[in-house]
Amino acid sequence: MSLKDIIAPFSVWKRAFEKPYTTKKPLDERPGAARYRGFHINDMNKCIGCGTCEEICQNAAIDLVPVSKTVHGDSGLRPKIDYGRCCWCALCVDICPTSSLGMSNEYIWIDSDPEVFRFIPGHDDKPWNNSELGYRRAEGYDLLEGQRVAMPMLSFEESKKSFVEMVQGYSAEQARLEADRCIACGICVATCPAHMQVPEYIKAIRDDDMGEGLKIVYNANPLPASCGRVCSHACEYVCAVKHKGEALSIRWLKRYIIDQIYLGDYQKVLDEGEPGNGKKIAVIGSGPGGLSAAYYLSLLGYAVTIYDANDKAGGMLRYGIPEYRLPYNQIDKDVDYITSLGVEIIQNTKIGRDIPFSKIYDEFDSVFFSTGLTDPYGLDISGEDLKGVIPGLEMLDEVTKGLVPDIGSSVVVVGGGNVAMDAARTSKRYGAEVTILYRRRKEDMPADEEEIEEAQGEDCILTTQAIPLRLEKGDKTRLKLYWGKAEMVSEGPGKRPKPVLIEGSEELIECDTVITAIGQAADYSFLSEEITAKLSFKRGYVEVNEFYQTADRKIFAGGDIANPKRDAISAIANGHSAAKGIDIYLTNFRKLN
Amino acid sequence: MVDAKKQDPRSKFPPVEGGKSRYNLTSGKYMKIWQGPQHPGITGNMSLELTVCGDEVVDCKTHVGYLHRGFEKLMERRKYIQCFPLVCRICVPEPDFNEYLFAECVEELAGIQIPERAKWLRALTLEMARLTSFLMWIGGQAGSFGMGTIGQWTVTMRDYMLDLFEELSGGRIYHMYIIPGGVRADLPEGYEGxxxxxxxxxxxxxxxxxxxxxxxxxxxxxxxxxGIITPDMVDEYGITGPNARGSGVKRDIRKDNPYLIYDQLDFEIVTETGSDAYARTWVRMKEMYQSIDLIRQMMKKMPKEGPFFQKLPNVLHWKVPAGQTYHKSECTRGEYGFYMVSDGTELPRRVYVRGPSYTHAVTLMERLAVNTNIADTAGLMVSLHTYPPEIER
Amino acid sequence: MNIIEDKFSVWQKRFSLSGFENKSSELAFVQVPADQTVAFITTVRDLDGYKHLVFFTAVDLLEDGVFRLTYMLHNYTTKHDLGIQTDISRDSASMESIHHLWPHGATYQRELKEMFGIDFPGSPGVNESFVLEGWFAMPPMRRDFDTKEYSEATFFPRPGRKTFDTQEYMKEQLYPSEAETW
Structure with missing residues (x-):
């Protein structure tokens, strides 16, 4: 024992004169650190109720409960957190695709009632709801991927020269990477008109099980090769991942599944359907609505005959969409599978002209018509009947039939929808200079974003807020189109502003061809007068119930003629619903597994 | 277990039958005492079943299970990312080693390379965790010999360390900072100071x-x-960390199998030759100075900026390729390791946690307690620096 | 790297090693038949310097009907970890003890008996409970022990909790009667 060992411990007596570590009572507030993981906060307006927080919570501390109104892209559910289970790991904050969820730095809350520790952050009134401090996902750290896997595409230089398909499709590696971005929340399912099981078929891609994927796709969509290319993909506009940047390429992932399986192998994968039940159904029009109805009806055991006025089946898919967007062999793939199930398609037969409607009405057990919108609207300006003014659909139709359209070297397309874009880009491929005139602003254009972008990429000039005034015979060119500038006038909150001509403004474009693409109306002339009298119509649409049954119980209708959404996928959904409706009408509803 | 050969010939020790001592508790010569699971002189929730003769311990049996939460089993039912908030709970005083080893195993199996800065930030938190854990341990070591004041000083210091952790990670105890792919955030402004x-x-x-x-x-x-640990006991009992280094065995995973950036740091393995509780205390004291030095070195050498996280596949359906691996690191108590088996699904097949206390607190403690004074068992136990949750996982 | 491969070829002359996985310069796994395992462990411990038993545990390969035992040994000279693995049948699982090689082997074996139901005849205290005092159900680390089922039968959930599935809820709200996938 040394003396030091006795003395040393006493030397620390000096600590008695130092500032103590202890804090005086009552305790001052001691706020948590800026990154503290305290009680949750949730921005109610940003949250879309996708449920990813619930999914990742390993403690099952989160419930999703109804709070706000359900709309497309927002389930209206909001996370309710049970703080008896929460472990404050903040993975829910990290994964939140909208970044609505965060944490405050508040951690002190005492109450004798355990029930209060279960609440809906952001909805229930808590003092920390607007806390600036607290845990947020750090910049540079992210559990989800906001960027799309780039789709291999032809360059605009190449694409505008030919009708080769522009979008080349994902490779297996790319598709799996893209499918991996999906968080499987299912928000898109409600928005898809056909309510396709999107998360499930994307999972099939992740699992590399194309057969399963094809089955899931065909459950709700018998035209996937076409839809995988040209669907209006409402799903992608509501995709939860879109809040992080770019939505999942749902459409192209669907196309990927279809591209992997040969038509000949479909039968091995897909259900055969029920044996024939002896009942006969007539379908008028072989567009997406008619084909979809025919497919599901034939699965239910009905003998289906499709009457179509054109040379080949597909309707607007074939005759209204150019080949560089939807190659004809892809429509063939979809149609051929449907015909392989025994659906008979009688081409070049227009009901009302070649066969009276009443004959079909009497011969078949039920009739479904989905004849679409075929009569183009006119511009309603003087000079409209001059040579060189053609409707966009007519021009696209000609191209499909292999004819070279007479458009000259300069073209003005009037309209802002997909038909306008298709007509413009097709004209470009025939070497014309193309200008697109649209009445409203670019953001008001009904065409798909990609179509507008690609049209501009291919050097089509887009002139917005332009109203055609009159057409005259041209000097050097065939036509002179006078147009005036429009200004956007507000129609009150929540309403689309209206374009109003600025008085006195007048501009001139000299061109060889003016293509009108401002919409079409339905043509009901094929119906017999007696039937027309029975059916009811509203704003040009035939009125139907939820099973797409018209006022005549034996007649069902769907597609553009009965549905203001006017796109292929809605028509497919209508066909599906009508098939269910017809089955209920003719027998009793049976579940098809 | 009392080894028959090493038995003290003194008569007060119980008779040996079939290599095992047999007590006649009714003889009045021996008494059974439970130290723990609730006892100031016990580390965590563990208990020692002591048989004493007078105040001398003649037999000791370790009982664990008071903290069993079945982490290894729970992990088999969770996605990889969901295991991340679980693993830190296996060790309260230094949870970061669990986070690091879990992440390291997953990254190896999934073939993920983490950015350079993430490695430094990980090493920094691990070293800070070591220092924090030692600071708490002194409290136990001093307290078990009746010097509670010292513990109050150091536990305050530990609290200051926890403030730093809180600032860095958002949590004081469970930091959940080291995530597969890197770390969750960069250093805050002015953190170094x-x-x-x-x-x-x-x-x-x-x-x-x-x-x-x-x-x-x-x-x-x-x-x-x-509690003398002779050098030849080190391999026999699988002793690692300061317990081995206190017996002059120069082993430290940070030096022997350097992980993260430890090969870029300048330090020597601390050893003492006393082999007893005092020597082990010195080793730990010196390792605290070492940790302080290492933290300073890291702050200096660390790349000042750069990414700290490598994007993972979507964690909601992350399938880690099938395989197995073992990773280890030097925590304050010795070799801490994770053995992970993946079968290629979204859930880990098996995660085994190797905690140093497994041998220290059971086999070694049972051996060392014999012949000690009952008043010293607490001090002995703390000198082994054991921690029960890593025994029962 | 090569040192361990050389070692492996030496071992292979004496033992019928069925697999070898060289993970890195610091870690390798080797598969040994069950009846040669303890002999192999003794060899590598006494002749090859693998003196440190790092851990000993099992993986339940329910689908294959076996437990895979892993003895992790460490060589302090070469700083190398060697995982020695052997498969034993899940039915009446039993394995030779290693408590004579390392005293703490007995602790591992006691735990394996309790958690997996693997017997180690002769291992001291192997039948004593380790972590789970008073546990009579199936050894809980076995794959077929369902923790969720157990917890649902044993504990009660907090009342008043209800959650909604996003997809289902949106269907009810937005298109309850529309025909979709049937």
């Missing part, structure tokens, strides 16, 4: 602790000669 001022404060207190504890006659008298 606050770390340095805390380290200075700790250094000052450690000097006082040295005076009050290491040069304390009472502590020397009681800790010297207590």
């Amino acid at each position: 606050r770390v340095e001022s805390t380290l200075k404060q700790i250094e000052k207190v450690l000097k006082d602790v040295e005076l009050a504890l290491m040069h304390n006659y009472v502590f020397k008298k009681r800790a010297k000669g207590l």
Whole structure:
């Protein structure tokens, strides 16, 4: 024992004169650190109720409960957190695709009632709801991927020269990477008109099980090769991942599944359907609505005959969409599978002209018509009947039939929808200079974003807020189109502003061809007068119930003629619903597994 | 277990039958005492079943299970990312080692390379965790010999360290900072300065602790000669960490199998030759200074910016390729390891946690407790620096 | 790297090693038949310097009907970890003890008996409970022990919790009667 060992411990007596570590009572507030993981906060307006927080919570501390109104892209559910289970790991904050969820730095809350520790952050009134401090996902750290896997595409230089398909499709590696971005929340399912099981078929891609994927796709969509290319993909506009940047390429992932399986192998994968039940159904029009109805009806055991006025089946898919967007062999793939199930398609037969409607009405057990919108609207300006003014659909139709359209070297397309874009880009491929005139602003254009972008990429000039005034015979060119500038006038909150001509403004474009693409109306002339009298119509649409049954119980209708959404996928959904409706009408509803 | 050959011939020890001592508790000569699971002189929730003769321990049996939460089993039912908030709970005083090893195993199996800065940030938190854990341990070591004041000083210092963790990660105890792919956030503004001022404060207190504890006659008298681990016992009992280094065995995973960026740091393995509780205390004291030095080195050498996280596949359906691996690191108590088996699904097949206390607190403690004074068992146990949750996982 | 491969070829002359996985310069796994395992462990411990038993545990390969035992040994000279693995049948699982090689082997074996139901005849205290005092159900680390089922039968959930599935809820709200996938 040394003396030091006795003395040393006493030397620390000096600590008695130092500032103590202890804090005086009552305790001052001691706020948590800026990154503290305290009680949750949730921005109610940003949250879309996708449920990813619930999914990742390993403690099952989160419930999703109804709070706000359900709309497309927002389930209206909001996370309710049970703080008896929460472990404050903040993975829910990290994964939140909208970044609505965060944490405050508040951690002190005492109450004798355990029930209060279960609440809906952001909805229930808590003092920390607007806390600036607290845990947020750090910049540079992210559990989800906001960027799309780039789709291999032809360059605009190449694409505008030919009708080769522009979008080349994902490779297996790319598709799996893209499918991996999906968080499987299912928000898109409600928005898809056909309510396709999107998360499930994307999972099939992740699992590399194309057969399963094809089955899931065909459950709700018998035209996937076409839809995988040209669907209006409402799903992608509501995709939860879109809040992080770019939505999942749902459409192209669907196309990927279809591209992997040969038509000949479909039968091995897909259900055969029920044996024939002896009942006969007539379908008028072989567009997406008619084909979809025919497919599901034939699965239910009905003998289906499709009457179509054109040379080949597909309707607007074939005759209204150019080949560089939807190659004809892809429509063939979809149609051929449907015909392989025994659906008979009688081409070049227009009901009302070649066969009276009443004959079909009497011969078949039920009739479904989905004849679409075929009569183009006119511009309603003087000079409209001059040579060189053609409707966009007519021009696209000609191209499909292999004819070279007479458009000259300069073209003005009037309209802002997909038909306008298709007509413009097709004209470009025939070497014309193309200008697109649209009445409203670019953001008001009904065409798909990609179509507008690609049209501009291919050097089509887009002139917005332009109203055609009159057409005259041209000097050097065939036509002179006078147009005036429009200004956007507000129609009150929540309403689309209206374009109003600025008085006195007048501009001139000299061109060889003016293509009108401002919409079409339905043509009901094929119906017999007696039937027309029975059916009811509203704003040009035939009125139907939820099973797409018209006022005549034996007649069902769907597609553009009965549905203001006017796109292929809605028509497919209508066909599906009508098939269910017809089955209920003719027998009793049976579940098809 | 009492080894028959090493049995003390003194008569007060129980008779040996079939290599095992047999007590006649009714003889009045022996008494069974439970130390723990609730006892100030026990580390965590564990208990020692002591058989004493007078105040001398003749047999000791470790009982665990008071903290069993079945982490290894729970992990088999969770996605990889969902295991991340679980693993830190296996060790309260230094949870970061669990986070690091879990992440390291997953990254190896999934073939993920983490950015350079993430490695430094990981090493920084691991070293801070070591320091924090040692600071708490002194409290136990001093307290078990009746010097509670020292514990109050160091536990305060630990709290200052926790403030730093809170600032960095958002949590004081469970930091959940090291995630597969890197770390969750970069250093906050001006963090370096606050770390340095805390380290200075700790250094000052450690000097006082040295005076009050290491040069304390009472502590020397009681800790010297207590719980002697001879060097040949080290391999026999699988002893690692300061417990081995206190017996002059120069082993430290940070040096022997350097992980993260430890090969870029300048340090020597601390050893003592006393082999007893006192020597182990010195090893730990010196390792605290070492940790402080290493934290300073890291702050200096660390790349000042750069990414700290490598994007993972979507964690909601992340399938880690099939395989197995083992990773280890040097925590304050010795070799801490994770053995992970993946079968290629979204859930880990098996995660095994190798905690150093597994051998230290059971087999070794049962051996060392014999022949000690009952008043010294607490001090002995703390000198092994055991921690029950890593035994029962 | 090569050192361990050389070692492996030496071992292979004496033992019928069925697999070898060289993970890195610091870690390798080797598969040994069950009846040669303890002999192999003794060899590598006494002749090859693998003196440190790092851990000993099992993986339940329910689908294959076996437990895979892993003895992790460490060589302090070469700083190398060697995982020695052997498969034993899940039915009446039993394995030779290693408590004579390392005293703490007995602790591992006691735990394996309790958690997996693997017997180690002769291992001291192997039948004593380790972590789970008073546990009579199936050894809980076995794959077929369902923790969720157990917890649902044993504990009660907090009342008043209800959650909604996003997809289902949106269907009810937005298109309850529309025909979709049937």
